[in-house]
Every structure is written in C-alpha cells, then in structure tokens.
Amino acid sequence: MVVKKDEQLNEVEPTSGSDNGEITKSKLKVGIVMPIAEINGCSEQHWQEVKLIIQESVRAIKEYEVTAEMVSDSEEVSVIHKTIVNNLYSNDIVIVDVSCKNANVMFELGMRLAFDKILVLIKDDKTSFSFDTGNIQHLEYPRDLRYSKIEKFKEQLRDKVLKTYIAHKENPNKSPYLEDYGSLKPAEITEKTVSQSEYLESMFYDLRSDIRRLDNRIHKENKIKTTSITNERFLFDSFKEMKDFIIPIFLDYMNLVNYEKDNIDFEGLFHFVLRKIEASNYVCTEYVLRNVLNEIVDDWDGLPF
Known part of the structure; x- marks a missing residue:
C-alpha cells in the first residue's frame, strides 16, 4: 500500500497497562526476506550487514514491541520450508529486499503477494526494477552501504513500515494488492490437528x-x-x-x-x-x-x- 510522503502518522492502537502499572506495548512481528549468500559480487558478510540495518531500523519503532527476524527463523524444531510459508502468511508485515533479484527471494515475494498480505519492498541502487513488481513502491539504499545515506534509509524504512501497518490496522479488509487485478481471492493456509x-x-x-x-x-x-x-x-x-x-x-x-x-x-x-x-x-x-x-x-x- 503506497502512503504519501505528506501523510501524517495516525494514532497507533492503544497500549494496555500491566498489573504493576507499566505500559505494555502491542507486539509487531516483522518478517525479513532477503539474499543471504554471495550473489553479483555481494558477499555473505554484505547481506549480514544489510540484515542488521533492517533490524535496527524497525526496532527503532517506539509505538510497538517489535521483533524482526528472517522468515526462515523459528524457535521450534521444524522443517524450514514449512517455517517460511507459515511466517510469510502470519507475520504482521514482511520486508522484502529484492536486490540482485535472487530467485528464492522473488519466489517468497510472490507467495506473500498471493496471500495478499502487507509488505515493504526495498532494493539497492544497483538493482533495476522488475516488471511484475514495478508498480509497488520500493525504498532504495546504496549498495556500498555508505553511512550517511544508510542513516536516512533507516528512517525511511522505519516510517514506511509503521505507516503501512497502521493503515492496514485501520482498514484490515482492504486488499493491499490483489484488488488491482480484478476479483482474485487471496490464498489461505488451513490448519488441522494431527496425531x-x-x-x-x-x-x-x-x-x-x-x-x-x-x-x-x-x-x-x-x-x-x-x-x-x-x-x-x-x-x-x-x-x-x-x-x-x-x-x-x-x-x-x-x-x-x-x-x-x-x-x-x-x-x-x-x-x-x-x-x-x-x-x-x-x-x-x-x-x-x-x-x-x-x-x-x-x-x-x-x-x-
């Protein structure tokens, strides 16, 4: 969902008080989809630094208690593919870094879009736009991770995530993407209890x-x-x-x-x-x-x- 730059942040959902009088913030679970291995000259260490930048950015959101982890991460022992699919479906919002157009990233982006769930797209300044997602706003950061520009990007990403999530909370039945393509029904994940x-x-x-x-x-x-x-x-x-x-x-x-x-x-x-x-x-x-x-x-x- 595109949010205009001049649009002011709406009031976030109220927090609740705990038994000891402290304010308890609502939780916001942010999933991260991005390359993790060497690609197009970008090393594994490069992607570790990008991941840290993303996490620092969203954890600076003061209105919520934010967690930000890769969609492949899980606290339980489970098959990684099921973890990814479940997190792509259930995370409150997902940040997708399409830099270098990694095949796994593009596939997981397609799944999140098919679920018609809110997301934020980012890419580095050396990666061109993809035809299929060119109509979705992308936030851009420098591939060389220059400090001054990265600090500005972190602020933009923080605000974008917060605005997108608040807009969705205010109108949860509004389709973020699929409504632009006619009467399409989002994919769903069903759960069942098994032995x-x-x-x-x-x-x-x-x-x-x-x-x-x-x-x-x-x-x-x-x-x-x-x-x-x-x-x-x-x-x-x-x-x-x-x-x-x-x-x-x-x-x-x-x-x-x-x-x-x-x-x-x-x-x-x-x-x-x-x-x-x-x-x-x-x-x-x-x-x-x-x-x-x-x-x-x-x-x-x-x-x-």
Whole structure:
C-alpha cells in the first residue's frame, strides 16, 4: 500500500497497562526476506550487514514491541520450508529486499503477494526494477552501504513500515494488492490437528525430499561426474517402513541388555539403533530417530517380546 510522503502518522492502537502499572506495548512481528549468500559480487558478510540495518531500523519503532527476524527463523524444531510459508502468511508485515533479484527471494515475494498480505519492498541502487513488481513502491539504499545515506534509509524504512501497518490496522479488509487485478481471492493456509504419527510421517517426507534436493544441488555445483548420495545410501520409502525396520533392532537391544520399560537407557538404545541403521547404509536424522524410538516405547505393550 503506497502512503504519501505528506501523510501524517495516525494514532497507533492503544497500549494496555500491566498489573504493576507499566505500559505494555502491542507486539509487531516483522518478517525479513532477503539474499543471504554471495550473489553479483555481494558477499555473505554484505547481506549480514544489510540484515542488521533492517533490524535496527524497525526496532527503532517506539509505538510497538517489535521483533524482526528472517522468515526462515523459528524457535521450534521444524522443517524450514514449512517455517517460511507459515511466517510469510502470519507475520504482521514482511520486508522484502529484492536486490540482485535472487530467485528464492522473488519466489517468497510472490507467495506473500498471493496471500495478499502487507509488505515493504526495498532494493539497492544497483538493482533495476522488475516488471511484475514495478508498480509497488520500493525504498532504495546504496549498495556500498555508505553511512550517511544508510542513516536516512533507516528512517525511511522505519516510517514506511509503521505507516503501512497502521493503515492496514485501520482498514484490515482492504486488499493491499490483489484488488488491482480484478476479483482474485487471496490464498489461505488451513490448519488441522494431527496425531504424532501423522506429524512424523509428514516431517519424514519433507526431510526425505530435502536430502534429494541437497544431493542434486551438490552434484550440479561440483559439475563433475560423481556417485549420488541417494545411490550410496538408502532412503526409507515411508515412516512405517522406517519404524518396521527399527522395531527388530529395538527388540534385539532390549533382549541384549535385559531392560524393562521403566528403566530404559534411552541414550544407549539410541546409539545402538543408529549404528545399525548406518551399517545398513540408510539415511536417518537424529531428530526423526529419537521421535520414532519414543513412539515405539510408548507402544511397548503391543510389541512382540
């Protein structure tokens, strides 16, 4: 949403008082989408500095308690792609740096636009406008990160984020972008409660796909003929197959050490099973294995001792 320069800041939503008399500010969660790796001569360190500039800018907003993190960041252990999608959908506002026109950044920008959620676009002064987003206002900063100009940019970004968010809060049903393209309906994310087994099954498939993508990426980057990791080591075809494979190993361990359910040496069990899996040339992450073993222990009474 474009806000005119001469438009004054509207009064922000009221804060509430806490039990000890202190004023509690409303929270504002700002997501950041930007390049993180070397591209077009801009190093990884360059992007770390840009990220810090963005964070310093929005954290200077005094009207709210602001958090500003990459949309890929999460306090919980989760599959990174799900974290990105959920944050792109749920963050109050997202700042997108389209400098160098990084493919991942442009893809995540497209998702935020598809959700019809408010955002602020920024770019460096060496990057040209993209045709598809040229009608959305961009804030510009110097690629060389010159101090005097960066200080001015930080003020502009702070004000832009605040104005955009306030305007949205005052008229939450107004479409920021899609209304300009006719009667389009924003994409939505639905939530449902699933069992532990269903959750682990979903996580298992996501991790399995990640391993294949990583293998393909390494193979392409090396640009040499190598043996694929997915040929040298095996991937379980399903969570059930993985669990069925582990149960006999679990039973062997329990018979070997003569343990009962209430006094299992879980770390000993974990490392015993992990060695067996690796010896069989299967791929399994520590996090998934621990969850599978916990589920097997919970299902103790149904095991064929």
